Amino acid sequence: MPLFDVPEDDLFGPHNLPYGVFSPAGSAERTVGVRLGDHVLDAGAAALALGSPYAELLARPSLNPLLAAGRTAWSDVRRALTAWVTVPSHRETLAPLVHPLDSVTLHLPFEVADYVDFYASENHARNVGRIFRPDAADSLTPNWKHLPIGYHGRSGTVVVSGTDVVRPGGQRTAPAGAAPVFGPSARLDIEAEVGFVVGVPSAMGTPVPLSGFRDHVFGLCLLNDWSARDIQAWEYVPLGPFLGKSFATSVSAWITPLDALDEARVAPPGRTHPLLPYLDDADEEPGGYDLRISVALNGHVVSEPPFSTMYWTAAQQLAHMTVNGASLRTGDLYGSGTVSGPAEHQRGSLLELTWNGRDALELPDGKRTYLEDGDVVTMTAWAPGAGGVRVGLGEVTGRVVAERVDAERLQD
Amino acid sequence: MPLFDVPEDDLFGPHNLPYGVFSPAGSAERTVGVRLGDHVLDAGAAALALGSPYAELLARPSLNPLLAAGRTAWSDVRRALTAWVTVPSHRETLAPLVHPLDSVTLHLPFEVADYVDFYASENHARNVGRIFRPDAADSLTPNWKHLPIGYHGRSGTVVVSGTDVVRPGGQRTAPAGAAPVFGPSARLDIEAEVGFVVGVPSAMGTPVPLSGFRDHVFGLCLLNDWSARDIQAWEYVPLGPFLGKSFATSVSAWITPLDALDEARVAPPGRTHPLLPYLDDADEEPGGYDLRISVALNGHVVSEPPFSTMYWTAAQQLAHMTVNGASLRTGDLYGSGTVSGPAEHQRGSLLELTWNGRDALELPDGKRTYLEDGDVVTMTAWAPGAGGVRVGLGEVTGRVVAERVDAERLQD
Numbered sequence A, B: 001m002p003l004f005d006v007p008e009d010d011l012f013g014p015h016n017l018p019y020g021v022f023s024p025a026g027s028a029e030r031t032v033g034v035r036l037g038d039h040v041l042d043a044g045a046a047a048l049a050l051g052s053p054y055a056e057l058l059a060r061p062s063l064n065p066l067l068a069a070g071r072t073a074w075s076d077v078r079r080a081l082t083a084w085v086t087v088p089s090h091r092e093t094l095a096p097l098v099h100p101l102d103s104v105t106l107h108l109p110f111e112v113a114d115y116v117d118f119y120a121s122e123n124h125a126r127n128v129g130r131i132f133r134p135d136a137a138d139s140l141t142p143n144w145k146h147l148p149i150g151y152h153g154r155s156g157t158v159v160v161s162g163t164d165v166v167r168p169g170g171q172r173t174a175p176a177g178a179a180p181v182f183g184p185s186a187r188l189d190i191e192a193e194v195g196f197v198v199g200v201p202s203a204m205g206t207p208v209p210l211s212g213f214r215d216h217v218f219g220l221c222l223l224n225d226w227s228a229r230d231i232q233a234w235e236y237v238p239l240g241p242f243l244g245k246s247f248a249t250s251v252s253a254w255i256t257p258l259d260a261l262d263e264a265r266v267a268p269p270g271r272t273h274p275l276l277p278y279l280d281d282a283d284e285e286p287g288g289y290d291l292r293i294s295v296a297l298n299g300h301v302v303s304e305p306p307f308s309t310m311y312w313t314a315a316q317q318l319a320h321m322t323v324n325g326a327s328l329r330t331g332d333l334y335g336s337g338t339v340s341g342p343a344e345h346q347r348g349s350l351l352e353l354t355w356n357g358r359d360a361l362e363l364p365d366g367k368r369t370y371l372e373d374g375d376v377v378t379m380t381a382w383a384p385g386a387g388g389v390r391v392g393l394g395e396v397t398g399r400v401v402a403e404r405v406d407a408e409r410l411q412d
Helices: A043-049 A064-069 A071-086 A088-097 A122-132 A210-216 A229-235 A258-264 A314-322 A407-411 B043-049 B064-069 B071-086 B088-097 B122-132 B210-216 B229-235 B258-264 B314-322 B407-411
Strands: A019-023 A031-036 A039-042 A098-100 A105-107 A115-118 A150-153 A158-160 A169-172 A181-184 A192-198 A217-224 A249-251 A292-297 A300-303 A333-335 A361-363 A366-368 A376-384 A390-401 B019-023 B031-036 B039-042 B098-100 B105-107 B115-118 B150-153 B158-160 B169-172 B181-184 B192-198 B217-224 B249-251 B292-297 B300-303 B333-335 B361-363 B366-368 B376-384 B390-401
Touching (some): A019 A039, A031 A043, A039 A071, A043 A071, A043 A088, A071 A258, A088 A098, A115 A314, A150 A314, A169 A229, A192 A292, A192 A314, A210 A314, A217 A376, A217 A390, A249 A390, A258 A376, A258 A390, A300 A361, B031 B043, B039 B043, B039 B088, B043 B088, B064 B071, B071 B088, B115 B314, B150 B314, B192 B292, B192 B314, B210 B217, B217 B258, B217 B390, B249 B390, B258 B390, B300 B361, B314 B333
Parallel strands (some): A115 A333, A158 A249, B158 B249
Antiparallel strands (some): A019 A031, A019 A105, A039 A098, A150 B150, A169 A181, A192 A217, A192 A333, A217 A249, A292 A300, A292 A376, A361 A366, B019 B031, B019 B105, B031 B039, B039 B098, B192 B333, B217 B249, B361 B366, B376 B390
């Protein structure tokens, strides 16, 4: 099966074929690419070279036209690409259209319409509750088991993997509880998440049912919801997170189509509370995904969150997000919420891993509670595929850089 | 001065010239128009007819190119338009390019990038605090006087004035406090707000100071932040409003440039707490706007909120929104938050006007607590202009229509 020197057990073999947008070395032009091992196939050029009608979806500077094309087109294009990279007779035509991954520039693969972030891991929500509301009778808020809690984030600051993240400035409470102070965040954190990418729009006033998930959602990616805990803690009552999150959200450069993850579908955890009909997935196909995430800080793995433990599924999140009649647009992105498993080494944020700074992580290059300037955070993941071959997700990585602006200058 | 039969004291005379996007009768084509009395000048066609270089900004299907052009261009274009509609020699050329307002279709005038909603009226925030947290020592949260509280909303459901609003379905708590129930919102409300439209983008990692307000913000409009109070109350802890707001946000079809509102600038209310340098506007030009808003329900005025009472200014909101390094994009829209004055008849929401349904409004066509299907809400406003001539803002109106989908069908 494999062509182009991709080993049989490569995470990015022909069974995977995630989509991205790239510029070849020396060019500023953007076009759709498909990852194959540690190479990128220029998918638009391939379609043109082979006389494929899918050139109109692939020879484009963004994934949006493909996203908007819908499920039948998604399957047809994937089938065509699989043939192109596996049928030996295409090799001569396509070989010049394959670029080494490390020679190209990867871009944000689609234009983000609305960005929503959920809060769907019970382990994460309970940890956060225990840390911030230690005296509460229940670590979960009363609504948590009845609906997937979510909020809108800033789509204009969604950036592609590899983009530096400037440490945000902002207000935080003074230790004495007096007037707030201003300065660079001292509690800069990560959140390991999975992002879902909407392809097909929906009409305003018409909710999307659970069964509509695969008709509307094209694929998924890894997502790092960078969070400034000190800014967030001071600002978030009563209207939720704002500046503590809006400075940057990183997504992987590769969008894995749902069709590549059929073998990874699993039932979500047992439900402890009855669900309203629009969220009740007892009779639906399994809505969970068995994605094994790994979080590395400066190259050292600090957490391995299992996505299969998420209480709320992406299909439930989509049904909830639209049940009030809110419409979907091509390019809508929604994050799962921080993925945290039940074990300590499965927690998806430094807030939980260090218990809000109480227990520093011991790394080979020193202790860490929250992120320091220069730190590099990299998330990777894989899922089980057919025949025991793993399906890789594109990494999401980012380096923290010092705040550029002196707070005093802002008085101008 | 006035041409085209606009009376001297018209709210939309040549001193105003708000921008919109319209299609003439019988055409689906969109183009930029300027309102003049109860007529619309096809601004793009006018520029072409007069050989103006501004045709490239005006003969377009959206305001985005004009928004992105920046303050110098905004002033130049406005000066040119003022000449076109006031210099008699242009009348013969332009007369065929003027359409009766009631003959055209008005569209959403720009592509909304990110939408943020603030909470900047002290009267409103105190009323909400008293209604929902009657036992709290202070009706304001501790952060309220230190920063303009805000959150991101859904930009994909921002709609133009005149669009019907489908009553949202959703979860709310049962009266007994048991499991939530599902159904159409029983507490559908309005929020009278002013929306600010960003023209010029900013770079990620670089905050915009208070003094940058007029370089980045093009103009303003009226905004109705439709709100389902029952859905909101159940969902909003801990991450803020989501489905209680995301079903629809209406904006007026006309964007009033800041340049038309110079005479309306006023100092905001005295500050009761010292502000951090990036928000301290003591030495800035006056940041408030004296806009007199009127809210009518089925044609009867129910409230007259004065925008001059807002504690936080739009310039402070912009500085706060970007102080963490979040970037701006052309088309970003931010709402002021509900405008409520100190008097009872100045409250900008039914929540406050009826004290959460306790005191029904007595209208000629019956009592109202929250909105019923078929209700029409219309907001209008004016501001003082030069020489005592008032500057009108475009109205924002919307009719509530019944939920289209039977809740049971959602189980599919």
